[in-house]
Amino acid sequence: MPGKPVPEEVRREQILRAAFEVAAREGIGGLTVRAVAAEAEVSHALVLFHFKRKEGLIHELLDWLIANTSVLHVSEDIARFPRALDRLHALLQQEMARLSHEPRHTRLFFEYWALGARHAQVRARIGTELERYRAAFRSIMEELLLAEPTTFAGATADGLAAVAVSWIQGCAVQAMNDPAHFDTGEYLAAVRGIIGQLARAGEAA
Known part of the structure; x- marks a missing residue:
């Protein structure tokens, strides 16, 4: 007897996951x-029923990849921290761990970035999502500036958001380059040490 029919959305996700495996392995x-x-x-x-042609599959895989790498989710545990600085620390830790956990996502994202040099639609899609990810940090940075104006004197919410995203993306790149030896805890400790040294240098200047 034939098995139960698979819902279209389940089959579509199955195909996209397979597309990711192929692209991660073969480019x-x-x-x-x-x-x-x-x-x-x-x-x-x-496959053609769901995606029409190869180009459609490539663009849909980019959307799938973005949804699994560049969408910021603030967990309930993080949201419960009363201090903005504590929430930021936990959020950085969450994102560094999440994006370093699957270096193949990062590698494929960079391959799409390179593809964007030749395809305006891909370039625009990636640019929009990178900006959306950075914008997701702005509200907590605005709250941080209000709560600790002296600590972050001269900084802006946009500047702090850009730095936070740079740390996270740098973490993902290092995990991609050396996944066997990369440690998120060591990376975060190094970030804290650098911030502390910069703060002391600023006070002494």
Whole structure:
């Protein structure tokens, strides 16, 4: 007897996950409908039914990748911290751990970034999402500036958000380069040490 039919949204997610596995292994250049169908163990026609053509699959995979890498989620545990500085510290720790956990996502994201040099639509999509991710930090930075104006004298919410995102993205890149030896705790401790040294240098100046 035939099995129960698989809902279209479940099948679509299955195909996108298979597309990620192919692209992570072979690069975007190796992302063919036939390769994805084989990885997902579905027919070539079913992949085309959901994504129409290879180009559609490439763009949909970028959306899937962004949803799994560049969307900021503030957990309930983090939101309960009363101090903005404590929430920021926990959020940095969460994002550094999350993005360093799967270096293949970072590697593929950079490959899409390179593809954007030749494709305006890809470039615009990535640029929009990177800005959205940075903007998600602005509200906590604005609260931080109000709570501790002396500590962050001269800083702006935009500047602090940009620095925070730079730390997180740098963490992801280091984890991609050396996943066997990268340690999020050591990275965060180094960040705290650098901040402390810069603060003391600023006070002495």
